[in-house]
Amino acid sequence: MQRIKLSNNLSFSRIIQGFWRLTEWNLTPEELVKFIEDRLELGITTYDTAEIYGKGEAEIQLGKALKLKPKLREKMEIVTKTNITVDFSEDIPFGYYDSRYDRIIASCKKSIDHMNCDYIDLYLIHREDPCINFNEVAKALIDLKKMGLVKEIGVSNFDPMKFKCLNKAVGNTLVTNQIEVNPQCFEHFESGMIDYLTYKEIPPMIWSPVSGGLLFTSTEDIYVNSRKVLDTLAKKYNTTVSTMVYAWLMYHPMKAMPIVGSQKIERIKEALDAFDIKLEHIDWFKIYTSSKQKVLR
Numbered sequence: 245m246q247r248i249k250l251s252n253n254l255s256f257s258r259i260i261q262g263f264w265r266l267t268e269w270n271l272t273p274e275e276l277v278k279f280i281e282d283r284l285e286l287g288i289t290t291y292d293t294a295e296i297y298g299k300g301e302a303e304i305q306l307g308k309a310l311k312l313k314p315k316l317r318e319k320m321e322i323v324t325k326t327n328i329t330v331d332f333s334e335d336i337p338f339g340y341y342d343s344r345y346d347r348i349i350a351s352c353k354k355s356i357d358h359m360n361c362d363y364i365d366l367y368l369i370h371r372e373d374p375c376i377n378f379n380e381v382a383k384a385l386i387d388l389k390k391m392g393l394v395k396e397i398g399v400s401n402f403d404p405m406k407f408k409c410l411n412k413a414v415g416n417t418l419v420t421n422q423i424e425v426n427p428q429c430f431e432h433f434e435s436g437m438i439d440y441l442t443y444k445e446i447p448p449m450i451w452s453p454v455s456g457g458l459l460f461t462s463t464e465d466i467y468v469n470s471r472k473v474l475d476t477l478a479k480k481y482n483t484t485v486s487t488m489v490y491a492w493l494m495y496h497p498m499k500a501m502p503i504v505g506s507q508k509i510e511r512i513k514e515a516l517d518a519f520d521i522k523l524e525h526i527d528w529f530k531i532y533t534s535s536k537q538k539v540l541r
């Protein structure tokens with residue numbers, strides 16, 4: 245398994261298991277222990293969750309598994325996130341973001357409590373809060389590090405301006421930006437975020453690498469178009485459509501760390517197979533333009 249160094253203190257398995265959908269899988273704590281052990285055997289040591297996943301239940305389920313088998317913790321890197329705020333107890337029709345100091349500190353302590361672990365390896369500000377006070381967020385993140393509650397800090401879904409502002413405020417210690425990239429999603433290519441991370445050698449974590457499954461199931465043109473191109477390439481490289489997408493993501497010099505959202509071990513193996521694909525440069529562009537949203541000039 246390739247590993248990616250995020251700091252002197254932290255490295256990740258290049259392929260990460262995501263737990264956004266964990267509560268849909270209806271796993272018992274025993275089954276979740278087995279789920280994690282199966283992935284550890286493949287070298288997948290990094291696990292991504294968030295305070296908000298499953299309305300808070302995803303972290304609790306992980307905590308039950310870790311309580312059952314505490315030794316698992318030392319073999320894993322745990323990533324979790326804060327700032328999406330929904331009051332589930334009342335029927336508030338929308339969520340909002342709360343990145344204020346007290347909220348971040350309390351939320352981190354709650355996540356640690358829910359997950360039955362003493363610390364979080366990487367703590368992320370989940371979304372691009374339009375009402376963010378960078379210096380206040382920075383103070384919270386730095387304090388959490390000082391308290392030994394988090395090893396490293398980062399962000400998710402940030403645009404280049406927000407990333408630069410917060411990174412400056414924390415003394416250039418953000419170790420990642422977790423962003424959506426797939427053959428249908430170009431937001432971070434277009435914003436310059438990917439260029440900036442590549443230049444700064446800050447490796448991004450990539451969410452929804454296979455477009456949340458829509459790449460395989462949707463009848464919308466952007467997915468159907470990509471599927472056709474990826475099917476042809478999969479035949480050329482004697483592999484699967486998924487493997488082609490992971491190979492495409494990891495070919496780019498940004499040093500992407502894809503987060504696989506599937507519950508199926510076969511789909512994890514498809515991501516690992518991408519390490520053996522020697523993607524031709526021209527084929528990277530065939531995938532980039534496959535949905536027909538992007539036209540090269």
Ligand SMILES: NC(=O)c1ccc[n+]([C@@H]2O[C@H](COP(=O)([O-])OP(=O)(O)OC[C@H]3O[C@@H](n4cnc5c(N)ncnc54)[C@H](OP(=O)(O)O)[C@@H]3O)[C@@H](O)[C@H]2O)c1
Pocket residue numbers: 261262263264265292293370400401422423450451452453454455456457458460461486503504505506507508511
């Ligand atoms: N930071 C953020 O804002 C953010 C947002 C979203 C997600 N995330 C993180 O990123 C992780 C991955 O996101 P994701 O779950 O959207 O990723 P994904 O891996 O692109 O999508 C996973 C979904 O696709 C389905 N799928 C995969 N391969 C398939 C195939 N060959 N045929 C049909 N369906 C297929 C899976 O179903 P099966 O389980 O049946 O395989 C699953 O429902 C999440 O778990 C979370 O940790 C972060």
